[in-house]
Amino acid sequence: MGTSIDLSGIYQDLHQHPELSLQETRTAGLVAGHLEDFGYEVTPGVGGTGVVAVLRNGAGPVVLLRADMDALPVKEDTGLPYASTVRATDHLGYEVPVMHACGHDVHVTCLLGAAQALASSKSAWQGTLLLVFQPAEELGQGAQAMIDDGLYQRFGVPVVVLGQHVAPLPAGMIGLRAGPSFAGSDTLHVVMHGRGAHGSRPEVSVDPVVMAAATVMRLQTVVSREVAGTDTVVLTIGALRAGTKENIIPDRADLQLTIRTFDTHVRETVMNAIDRIINGEAATAGAPKPPEIENTMSFPAVVNDLQAVAHTRAAFDEEFGADRILDPGPVTGSEDVGLLAMAADIPCVYWLLGGADPQAFAGLTDFKAMEKIVARLPSNHSPHFAPVIEPTLHTGVTALITAARAWLPVTS
Numbered sequence: 526m527g528t529s530i531d532l533s534g535i536y537q538d539l540h541q542h543p544e545l546s547l548q549e550t551r552t553a554g555l556v557a558g559h560l561e562d563f564g565y566e567v568t569p570g571v572g573g574t575g576v577v578a579v580l581r582n583g584a585g586p587v588v589l590l591r592a593d594m595d596a597l598p599v600k601e602d603t604g605l606p607y608a609s610t611v612r613a614t615d616h617l618g619y620e621v622p623v624m625h626a627c628g629h630d631v632h633v634t635c636l637l638g639a640a641q642a643l644a645s646s647k648s649a650w651q652g653t654l655l656l657v658f659q660p661a662e663e664l665g666q667g668a669q670a671m672i673d674d675g676l677y678q679r680f681g682v683p684v685v686v687l688g689q690h691v692a693p694l695p696a697g698m699i700g701l702r703a704g705p706s707f708a709g710s711d712t713l714h715v716v717m718h719g720r721g722a723h724g725s726r727p728e729v730s731v732d733p734v735v736m737a738a739a740t741v742m743r744l745q746t747v748v749s750r751e752v753a754g755t756d757t758v759v760l761t762i763g764a765l766r767a768g769t770k771e772n773i774i775p776d777r778a779d780l781q782l783t784i785r786t787f788d789t790h791v792r793e794t795v796m797n798a799i800d801r802i803i804n805g806e807a808a809t810a811g812a813p814k815p816p817e818i819e820n821t822m823s824f825p826a827v828v829n830d831l832q833a834v835a836h837t838r839a840a841f842d843e844e845f846g847a848d849r850i851l852d853p854g855p856v857t858g859s860e861d862v863g864l865l866a867m868a869a870d871i872p873c874v875y876w877l878l879g880g881a882d883p884q885a886f887a888g889l890t891d892f893k894a895m896e897k898i899v900a901r902l903p904s905n906h907s908p909h910f911a912p913v914i915e916p917t918l919h920t921g922v923t924a925l926i927t928a929a930r931a932w933l934p935v936t937s
């Protein structure tokens with residue numbers, strides 16, 4: 526095995542060359558080239574632009590390590606010497622600025638670093654490494670696309686899915702939580718049909734504005750009246766459009782909803798209630814035809830398996846010291862990594878990797894106190910999001926190696 530790859534250089538290169546979801550061809554090529562150098566069996570083009578790399582090292586379980594590769598349509602405003610100035614055409618045909626504003630360049634770099642270290646330390650672990658470089662996380666499509674392209678039939682079924690997401694916690698620290706960790710997210714596009722008429726003649730209309738207004742108000746009772754006080758749900762109607770002019774009753778109203786949940790049963794309750802209310806309000810209004818409800822994006826909650834977290838956490842405690850691991854609480858953001866675990870019915874362990882300048886947190890050890898600082902720092906998806914290169918990369922590489930080895934022990 527040759528000398529270690531220049532992780533800082535790779536990171537800055539990826540950061541300067543971000544690619545939108547489903548367009549990650551340069552990133553995939555760079556990743557595949559390095560993995561081949563390290564001795565992995567590399568398969569590009571899985572689920573579109575995804576890359577799968579396998580390293581067999583004797584009898585033992587298969588362990589999946591995952592990094593997502595896509596960037597966002599955000600104009601970078603970090604002022605960094607390696608800031609992105611890239612523009613590209615998005616999946617809707619619009620020209621947009623592109624930035625690694627979610628830090629997926631950190632994920633790719635760290636997994637490459639871990640891939641090399643694990644390939645050059647084969648006496649310290651045993652089994653099979655299955656590395657997944659996933660496209661299109663930001664669209665909630667990439668994990669499913671790789672599963673649909675035969676990820677587990679072609680490359681084997683792992684015993685666990687391991688991965689990390691960079692976040693504005695102090696660099697050098699890990700945020701790991703057992704149980705629900707990232708919210709499930711559903712996006713609904715709804716069309717409610719009425720019957721258009723002159724604004725002066727409501728008696729011959731079925732007014733979709735009133736229908737939509739009643740629906741919006743009734744939907745507020747889902748969280749307050751149908752969900753237990755101990756469960757967390759967000760239901761936001763972020764868009765409501767109907768009509769063009771004061772004296773025309775339109776014939777349709779369009780609503781767009783986002784729903785965030787942490788539990789599959791709660792999600793089912795909420796989705797059923799939404800469906801019932803939208804159909805019920807349309808029926809009550811005498812709609813000429815039933816409403817159309819389309820789920821345009823769906824991520825399940827990321828639920829970290831209790832036992833799998835305990836097993837991984839013990840290895841982290843030993844490697845980093847328990848004071849560098851904190852419980853960040855549930856995050857209302859969403860991630861499609863959970864699909865990789867659900868599709869094979871295996872546990873998921875997904876942690877947060879600190880990427881913020883530790884100086885900002887000087888002296889703080891308590892997470893409640895840190896949260897106030899975190900709230901003031903640029904978050905993921907911000908044009909100012911700028912993880913510090915070190916100790917972020919070193920910690921992320923070490924976390925992946927440590928977690929992988931915990932699941933791939935040497936047996937004699």
Ligand code: ZN
Nearest residue numbers: 627663905906
């Ligand atoms: Zn993101």
Ligand code: ZN
Nearest residue numbers: 627629662690
């Ligand atoms: Zn992300």
